[in-house]
Amino acid sequence: MIRAEWVKFRSVRGWVVAVVVAAVAIAGFGLSGGDQGTCYGNSCAQLTGPGGEAVSDSFYFVHQALTGNGSLTVRVTSLTSTVRVPHGGTRRAAVPWAKAGIILKATLTPGSAYAAIMVTGSHGVRMQDDFTGDIAGPAMPAGWLRLTRSGATVTGYASADGARWTRVGAVALPGLPAIVQGGLFTTSPQWTQTSLGVATITGSPSQSTAVFDHAALTWRGGTWTGTDVGGSSGPAAGPATGYSRAGGQFTVMGSGDIGPVTYGPSGIGTTPAQTLAGAFIALIILAVVGAMVITAEYRRGLIRVTLAACPRRGRVLAAKAAVTGLVAFAAALAGTAVAVPAGQRVLRSHGVYLPPMTAVTELRMIVGTAAALAVCAVLAVAIGTIARRGAAAVAAVIALIAAPYVLTVSIPVLPLGAADWLMRVTPAAAFAVEQTVVQYPQVDDVYAPAYGYFPLPAWAGFAVLCAWTAVFLALAALALNRRDA
Amino acid sequence: MRRAIRAEWAKACSDPAVPWLLAALVVLSVAVSGVTVAAARCPAAACGQDPARISLAGVYLGQAVAALAGVLALGGEYSTGMIRVTLTAIPRRRRLLAAKALVLGGPVLLASALALGAATLAGVIVLPGHGFTAGHGFDLASWATARAWCCATAYLTLVALLGLGVTAIVRDSAASTGVVLGLLYLFPIAALAVGDQAVKRRLEQIGPMSAGLDSQATIDLHGLPLAPWAGLGVVALWAAGALALGGALLRLRDA
Numbered sequence: 001m002i003r004a005e006w007v008k009f010r011s012v013r014g015w016v017v018a019v020v021v022a023a024v025a026i027a028g029f030g031l032s033g034g035d036q037g038t039c040y041g042n043s044c045a046q047l048t049g050p051g052g053e054a055v056s057d058s059f060y061f062v063h064q065a066l067t068g069n070g071s072l073t074v075r076v077t078s079l080t081s082t083v084r085v086p087h088g089g090t091r092r093a094a095v096p097w098a099k100a101g102i103i104l105k106a107t108l109t110p111g112s113a114y115a116a117i118m119v120t121g122s123h124g125v126r127m128q129d130d131f132t133g134d135i136a137g138p139a140m141p142a143g144w145l146r147l148t149r150s151g152a153t154v155t156g157y158a159s160a161d162g163a164r165w166t167r168v169g170a171v172a173l174p175g176l177p178a179i180v181q182g183g184l185f186t187t188s189p190q191w192t193q194t195s196l197g198v199a200t201i202t203g204s205p206s207q208s209t210a211v212f213d214h215a216a217l218t219w220r221g222g223t224w225t226g227t228d229v230g231g232s233s234g235p236a237a238g239p240a241t242g243y244s245r246a247g248g249q250f251t252v253m254g255s256g257d258i259g260p261v262t263y264g265p266s267g268i269g270t271t272p273a274q275t276l277a278g279a280f281i282a283l284i285i286l287a288v289v290g291a292m293v294i295t296a297e298y299r300r301g302l303i304r305v306t307l308a309a310c311p312r313r314g315r316v317l318a319a320k321a322a323v324t325g326l327v328a329f330a331a332a333l334a335g336t337a338v339a340v341p342a343g344q345r346v347l348r349s350h351g352v353y354l355p356p357m358t359a360v361t362e363l364r365m366i367v368g369t370a371a372a373l374a375v376c377a378v379l380a381v382a383i384g385t386i387a388r389r390g391a392a393a394v395a396a397v398i399a400l401i402a403a404p405y406v407l408t409v410s411i412p413v414l415p416l417g418a419a420d421w422l423m424r425v426t427p428a429a430a431f432a433v434e435q436t437v438v439q440y441p442q443v444d445d446v447y448a449p450a451y452g453y454f455p456l457p458a459w460a461g462f463a464v465l466c467a468w469t470a471v472f473l474a475l476a477a478l479a480l481n482r483r484d485a
Numbered sequence: 486m487r488r489a490i491r492a493e494w495a496k497a498c499s500d501p502a503v504p505w506l507l508a509a510l511v512v513l514s515v516a517v518s519g520v521t522v523a524a525a526r527c528p529a530a531a532c533g534q535d536p537a538r539i540s541l542a543g544v545y546l547g548q549a550v551a552a553l554a555g556v557l558a559l560g561g562e563y564s565t566g567m568i569r570v571t572l573t574a575i576p577r578r579r580r581l582l583a584a585k586a587l588v589l590g591g592p593v594l595l596a597s598a599l600a601l602g603a604a605t606l607a608g609v610i611v612l613p614g615h616g617f618t619a620g621h622g623f624d625l626a627s628w629a630t631a632r633a634w635c636c637a638t639a640y641l642t643l644v645a646l647l648g649l650g651v652t653a654i655v656r657d658s659a660a661s662t663g664v665v666l667g668l669l670y671l672f673p674i675a676a677l678a679v680g681d682q683a684v685k686r687r688l689e690q691i692g693p694m695s696a697g698l699d700s701q702a703t704i705d706l707h708g709l710p711l712a713p714w715a716g717l718g719v720v721a722l723w724a725a726g727a728l729a730l731g732g733a734l735l736r737l738r739d740a
Binding site: 014018029032091093094193195196197200202277280281284285288289291292296299389390391392394395398399402403406407410411413414415416417418 | 502505506509513517520521523524525528529532533534535538539542545546549550553557560561564565657658659660662663666667670671673674675677679
């Protein structure tokens with residue numbers, strides 16, 4: 001049965017050529033390299049935080065050395081941000097994760113342990129520690145903040161009026177040295193604006209200015225020093241940073257971020273999913289071939305011969321699905337096995353930073369994408385069996401499988417909400433197998449499927465496609481059994 | 486010629502796929518446009534967003550349906566063998582192709598005009614409430630918007646004709662669908678994938694989709710790879726080239 005179907009598939013020259021083209025397209029796009037970056041050699045070697053993850057750590061710090069236990073209180077009266085406009089100059093803008101507040105940091109070296117309480121551009125008061133910890137406090141844009149150290153525990157408080165205090169959270173920082181650097185900080189991350197879905201990206205570094213007053217320490221007071229932590233190391237001159245003091249009022253200007261690194265328009269480099277840009281061509285081709293495998297038989301009347309030769313109709317469908325799926329899988333695997341490893345090499349050789357990836361994740365990307373394409377082809381067979389007419393089947397397959405993928409990943413014109421929704425419910429959800437990076441809600445970036453951030457975990461997305469395929473295969477088997485050929 | 490058109494018209498009217506395709510063209514275009522219009526925000530002046538492109542985003546999906554309509558107008562005949570009957574009735578091959586182009590182009594033009602008109606109207610009504618105001622430098626009810634609508638409508642029609650031309654060359658529905666969709670989506674994605682700016686710009690100038698969609702732009706016209714009408718001209722050249730080659734091959738080959 002399988003052999004008969006394989007012979008039929010093999011003997012149609014157009015299908016064989018199409019499948020080969022699909023494999024070549026995946027590999028070709030993977031090797032074409034894409035963007036130019038500026039990371040050659042170790043120039044973009046990432047800082048790592050206490051937890052071992054890649055982090056950014058740059059901010060303006062007005063600090064003094066603080067020994068032992070104590071507490072620091074300050075009022076943030078305002079936090080404003082500016083971004084660059086395309087033709088020079090700057091303008092005020094809302095930067096949701098601009099941060100200003102109090103930080104206690106093990107050393108001035110970027111990447112060292114810290115705990116901080118801050119007001120943010122539009123996420124209220126937050127307490128953050130060691131780059132990935134994030135606790136939400138009261139939703140106020142400015143106000144009183146306090147950070148208290150007791151041994152290895154740092155506790156954050158916030159208050160609207162300086163009298164009634166709310167405890168935001170306490171974090172343990174084991175190994176915090178007896179003498180730490182503590183004080184006021186301001187930082188302001190890369191600002192990005194998307195238009196036409198996420199197809200057009202514009203952005204610039206942002207700069208934030210915070211005004212502090214009523215700074216009070218229970219430690220023995222020293223002198224305040226300003227340091228641009230992690231700053232001025234980048235190749236391009238960033239926005240101005242610094243601080244000024246007038247009586248009890250500090251004005252601190254900063255740019256950068258304290259948090260985990262993300263990959264994409266607002267972060268650095270790109271995600272390895274970029275190496276699979278050619279998958280869209282393979283998807284269109286394999287879906288159309290999958291639909292034709294059965295509709296061509298109806299068109300030519302061959303289906304009557306097939307069903308006469310094998311009256312068990314369910315088996316006919318199973319054999320067709322198996323042959324199409326296996327052929328698609330083999331072709332796609334040949335493409336992805338070249339595109340993912342070699343594509344990453346090409347990107348790195350062009351100076352594009354890619355996050356490190358474990359061998360298991362890489363294997364999941366290679367095999368998973370091939371499997372997703374193969375199951376899409378099987379789904380197309382099922383749809384073709386139900387529709388019987390080539391035109392209707394091809395239209396349904398394009399609308400259901402190819403269009404959601406192309407419009408959210410390849411040419412991402414759909415807005416983020418719609419793109420995420422499509423990537424949860426349509427068969428294209430399976431391409432979540434290309435997911436290799438983590439989204440951090442406390443870092444602003446364009447977390448879109450087009451940049452390798454999928455709303456579902458890899459296997460959940462794949463399960464969505466399998467569910468679609470199972471349902472349509474069952475319907476197809478039912479239709480094939482019930483109807484005359 | 487009139488007889489040829491009438492014959493093609495009768496065939497198109499009796500094909501059950503035609504109303505579905507036209508309905509899909511309208512519904513899918515309006516749906517995608519509606520979603521992008523609803524999500525668009527322009528928080529400040531010089532926000533760099535083109536309201537016409539946002540309103541007309543449905544073209545990105547609508548073109549797939551238009552291409553499919555073009556492919557099926559001829560591809561269906563090849564798969565059923567109907568083409569032999571057709572050519573017996575109308576032996577002048579290029580006349581047949583011209584008749585098909587007219588019978589295909591008319592309804593697609595009307596459906597596109599309707600769908601994109603609705604999308605443009607939705608943009609003109611909704612977008613000012615999302616920050617696309619005169620204060621931010623936008624004038625939505627303008628000639629530029631009308632031009633974008635006309636260009637997008639013409640673009641969808643030309644894509645359908647491109648589909649017809651490619652099918653006359655390839656002679657198989659499935660393969661033609663693959664070729665046309667590949668041709669449309671390949672250039673913009675390839676342009677994203679190359680690093681060299683000059684090559685990227687050239688790819689955007691010659692690709693039917695990127696050139697054709699430039700014709701919808703209403704802001705930053707100087708920064709475009711091609712002027713709006715020139716962009717539409719590129720698509721017209723693609724369609725005319727495919728039809729001419731298809732017509733020549735139709736004459737030279739047996740059906």
